[in-house]
Amino acid sequence: SAPQLGVPLRVFAAELSEERCLRYPPELRREHRVRPFPLRVLVNPALRVLDSRLVVAPEGCASLQGFSAFVPRHWAVHVSGVDENGEPVSWEATGWAARIIQHEMDHLDGILYIDRMDTRTFTNVNWMEFVD
Template identity: 85%
Template sequence: MAAALGRAAGRARPVPAGLPIPPGLPIAPCRGCGDGDAAGWARRERSYWRALRRQVLGPPVPPFAEPVQVGAPVLRGAAAAVAAEQLGGPELRRLAKALTAGLRARPCLGLSAPQLGVPLRVFAAELPPDRCAGYPPALRRAHRIEPFPLRLLVNPALRVLDTRLVTAPEGCASIHGFSAYVPRHWAVHVSGVDELGALVSWEATGWAARIIQHEMDHLDGILYIDRMDTRTFTNVAWMELMD
């Protein structure tokens, strides 16, 4: 069995369009196809050790340690409200812990439950002072980028306080390596409860308001690419990739 797994993992081959993909089959880009077709069929080859680990441990269980990437169905569905009896429970506390850890493990200012594979209306956001100081001073002034403490909101409701639209660059942990300019309202108010059921009320302006709107979109199955100026969509590492 181990030898068979090793041989399968080492032989990636293209699959003709229109045919079902057998479970566990390693897929390679189809060399004769156009870029669109090749991108559609390309899959990361699973090594022998990855295949063996999956066979022993089974698939990962939400909440995931890493954000799912665009293409995952959970990112495109409307998240469900958290039931009152779940407040303070172990599952919601575990989700809150995973969101907090996910925020602090990468350059990420907001993270929603759907991004960790959990289709519930929960998000967390935080902008520590040290991370805030990393923004250029001119950008901080123009977009009111100011630190704010960790906030976790369950079943959040959004109200727009200032309808002016301001355009600024955004990225997303679920669209790794890209960014684009996106218009957002300048000031909003969001309210809900935390994982224990305590009331949370947050009036935000500038960058914090942008983060809130980005995360609220996630709860409705909307990504920033749905709102972006398409001409500004950028691979943030394009210069490095040319080296």
């Protein structure tokens, strides 16, 4: 998102490659519908929740590298705005794509996943490196 880069604009870009999808455990991919999607750029996006069920899954963030926590997110959302060329765009997403959209939308409002996480699950993802 633009705010993560120090740019005060309501813009985010998201992409999930097949290679990145395969880094997730098979069970998580299945349960959370982790599927690849092409690069999408949204300027001045507006979010609408399509399915209010909250699904809890682990999240990390480039703003807090080396940590993760379980975060509740809505299962399905719709986001609309314009792309980098000013053309209207609309995206209806479920599962992991919906989670990514909500995560990025939070950045536009100054919210990080640690503001929504289950604090009991906050962990250093590299903790095993410190154990002998």
